[in-house]
Amino acid sequence: MRRSATKTVLQAAAAVSVVWLVYLFRGNVWFRLYPVVVTGVVFSVFALSLLGTPIVERFARRMGADLGGGGREYCLRATVAWTIFLDAHLAVTVATVFASLETWALYNGCIAYILIGAMFMGEFAVRRIVRHG
Numbered sequence: 001m002r003r004s005a006t007k008t009v010l011q012a013a014a015a016v017s018v019v020w021l022v023y024l025f026r027g028n029v030w031f032r033l034y035p036v037v038v039t040g041v042v043f044s045v046f047a048l049s050l051l052g053t054p055i056v057e058r059f060a061r062r063m064g065a066d067l068g069g070g071g072r073e074y075c076l077r078a079t080v081a082w083t084i085f086l087d088a089h090l091a092v093t094v095a096t097v098f099a100s101l102e103t104w105a106l107y108n109g110c111i112a113y114i115l116i117g118a119m120f121m122g123e124f125a126v127r128r129i130v131r132h133g
Contacts (some may be wrong), residue, residue, distance in 0.1 A: 003066075006048065006051065009050060010044055010048070018033060018036075018037070021033060021079065032097045035108045035112070036093050036094055036097060039086060039090045039093050040090055043083065043086040043089075043090050046082050046086055047083050047087075050079060050083065053078045056076075056079045056082070057072060060075055070130070076128055078123055078126075078127070082119070082123070085119050089115065089116075093107070
């Protein structure tokens with residue numbers, strides 16, 4: 001499937017999912033869907049970049065990084081790791097839409113930020129180890 005066709009299919013699936021959730025909840029779901037939409041967009045950017053130049057490689061190149069000596073492979077692996085993380089995060093974010101408001105707020109307002117920060121710190125630590133040693 002061509003890249004543009006894949007992107008269109010993913011966008012259509014996301015739109016159908018949002019419409020389905022709005023119908024299912026018929027009320028105050030709009031604010032609960034915000035983290036789902038944001039995470040879904042970020043996940044899509046990372047996942048779709050695996051069809052071409054990985055997004056981590058694009059970031060590295062814009063920052064002027066030297067990608068010799070396994071740098072491109074590292075960027076690919078980092079993009080895959082982020083994609084897997086974001087996929088799991090998206091699944092939990094969607095699940096919290098169906099949970100109590102307290103559970104939704106705890107995960108999306110606190111736990112999610114801790115997990116994302118831990119992923120950033122972990123990836124940064126691995127990058128430093130790979131680069132220097």
